[in-house]
Amino acid sequence: MCRMLLYKGNQPIQLxxxxxxxxxxxxxxSFDSRLRLDTRRPINGDGFGVGWYESQPDPELGAAPCIFTSVTPAWNNMNLIRLAEKIKSPLVFAHVRASTAGSVSESNCHPWQFGRLMFMHNGNVxxxxLIKRKVQESLSDEIFLTVNGNTDSEWAFAVFLSQLKTPHQAEPFCHSVLKDAMLRTIAKLNAWGQEAGITEASMMNFAVTDGxxxxxxxxxxxxxxEAASLYFSSGTRFESYKPGHYRMIKADKREDIVVIASEPLTFEKADWLTIPTNTLVVITSKLNVLMYPIVDEFHNPSPVGRAQEQSTVAVVKGEGRGDGARDPHHREVVFVEDHRSLPSVAGSHTSTPVLNSHPARFDSTAGAAAGSSAETASVMVA
Structure with a gap:
C-alpha cells in the first residue's frame, strides 16, 4: 500500500x-510505515515521486507542475535529498510506491501531470x-494517448480527465468542477466493477490539483x-522544535497551512484529525477546507458498522505535548447539508450528492454536531 502526502499553504515551504x-x-x-492495511509488503520501495508548483507565476515556465520521479527507494536517493533542501513551493504532492499493479518503472511512479493538473493515488482498483478495456473505450484519443504506464492509478487519472469539459485549459479550474469530476470518476469505476461482477473492494484514495x-x-x-488511512492537519505554521520533531502551530483561527497525509508527520496528537472513510476533501484557493461524505451504495452513516479505525502514529509512538501551542479547542468546523444529486452513471444506480447549505457548528474534539448530522455533512475549517 503506497503512502502519499500533499501540502498547500499561503507561503512556500522547503520540501x-x-x-x-x-x-x-x-x-x-517508505521503510517505516505504521498504518498500512496491507502488512504483507511493509516496504514502499518501488519508486517515488514529488511534484510542486512555482511560488510565483512565470509565463516562460507555464502553469504545469514540475515532477521528479525515480525507481530507486526514496530513502536511498541523494538527488531527492539535495533537491528537497533547495526547493520551496506553496503546493506539493509526494508519493512513495508499493506496487500492486504495473511494473517498477518511472512511468508508473506517481504523481502524474496533464496540463496544469497533477494526480496521485493510494490504493487499488x-x-x-477485468474493466481495463471498458476504461480505455470510454476515453477520447487525446486522453488515451497520454497514458504512458500500465497502472490502474494512471488509468484512473485518465478517467478523471475525461470527466472535465476542457482538461487542457490554461486557467485554474473551479474547485467545484474538480470535486464533481472526482465523484463521477469514483462512480464510473464502481459501475464498471459491478458490471464485471467484481466483489473485492476498491480502495480509491485519490488526490488531484490544478495548482x-x-x-x-x-x-x-x-x-x-475502512479505507486506507488518511489524516488532516492545518494551522498557522509548521515548525521544528527539535531535530526530527515537528508541530503544527495554531496561532489564531486563520488557516495558512493544510497538510493531508496517509500517516501523520508529527507525534503530536492534537495536530491531526482522521478523515472519515468515504469522504471527499476540498481545499479551495483561499485555503477553506470542505469535507463531503460520498453518498452512494457504499455510504454507511454509522461508523459502528465499519471496522475500527486504526490508531494514529501519535498513539503508536507519541510524545505528548502540554505547551498549548496547538489548542484543539481553537478549531471551528461548520457542517452543511444538501440532498441534490449528480446524474447517475449509465448502467449503474449510483448517485453522488453535491452538498452546500444549512451550516451548524461542530466541536472537532467532541465529535458531535448541533443541529446537523455529521455523516451527511460538509466540513469547513474556519
Whole structure:
C-alpha cells in the first residue's frame, strides 16, 4: 500500500520539511510505515515521486507542475535529498510506491501531470484487468494517448480527465468542477466493477490539483471496511522544535497551512484529525477546507458498522505535548447539508450528492454536531 502526502499553504515551504526532516516524514514512511492495511509488503520501495508548483507565476515556465520521479527507494536517493533542501513551493504532492499493479518503472511512479493538473493515488482498483478495456473505450484519443504506464492509478487519472469539459485549459479550474469530476470518476469505476461482477473492494484514495485548488478522497467500495488511512492537519505554521520533531502551530483561527497525509508527520496528537472513510476533501484557493461524505451504495452513516479505525502514529509512538501551542479547542468546523444529486452513471444506480447549505457548528474534539448530522455533512475549517 503506497503512502502519499500533499501540502498547500499561503507561503512556500522547503520540501525538506515535508519529505526528509520529520522523524516520520513521507520518505521515512517508505521503510517505516505504521498504518498500512496491507502488512504483507511493509516496504514502499518501488519508486517515488514529488511534484510542486512555482511560488510565483512565470509565463516562460507555464502553469504545469514540475515532477521528479525515480525507481530507486526514496530513502536511498541523494538527488531527492539535495533537491528537497533547495526547493520551496506553496503546493506539493509526494508519493512513495508499493506496487500492486504495473511494473517498477518511472512511468508508473506517481504523481502524474496533464496540463496544469497533477494526480496521485493510494490504493487499488480491484481486479482492474477485468474493466481495463471498458476504461480505455470510454476515453477520447487525446486522453488515451497520454497514458504512458500500465497502472490502474494512471488509468484512473485518465478517467478523471475525461470527466472535465476542457482538461487542457490554461486557467485554474473551479474547485467545484474538480470535486464533481472526482465523484463521477469514483462512480464510473464502481459501475464498471459491478458490471464485471467484481466483489473485492476498491480502495480509491485519490488526490488531484490544478495548482490552485486540491481535491482528495478517502474511499473504499465497501459498507463495512475502512479505507486506507488518511489524516488532516492545518494551522498557522509548521515548525521544528527539535531535530526530527515537528508541530503544527495554531496561532489564531486563520488557516495558512493544510497538510493531508496517509500517516501523520508529527507525534503530536492534537495536530491531526482522521478523515472519515468515504469522504471527499476540498481545499479551495483561499485555503477553506470542505469535507463531503460520498453518498452512494457504499455510504454507511454509522461508523459502528465499519471496522475500527486504526490508531494514529501519535498513539503508536507519541510524545505528548502540554505547551498549548496547538489548542484543539481553537478549531471551528461548520457542517452543511444538501440532498441534490449528480446524474447517475449509465448502467449503474449510483448517485453522488453535491452538498452546500444549512451550516451548524461542530466541536472537532467532541465529535458531535448541533443541529446537523455529521455523516451527511460538509466540513469547513474556519
Amino acid at each position: 525538506a520539511h515535508l519529505l526528509t526532516k520529520p522523524a516520520h516524514s513521507i520518505i521515512n514512511q 480491484a481486479d482492474f484487468h 490552485v485548488s486540491v481535491v482528495c478522497s478517502r474511499y473504499i467500495s465497501s459498507k463495512t471496511l
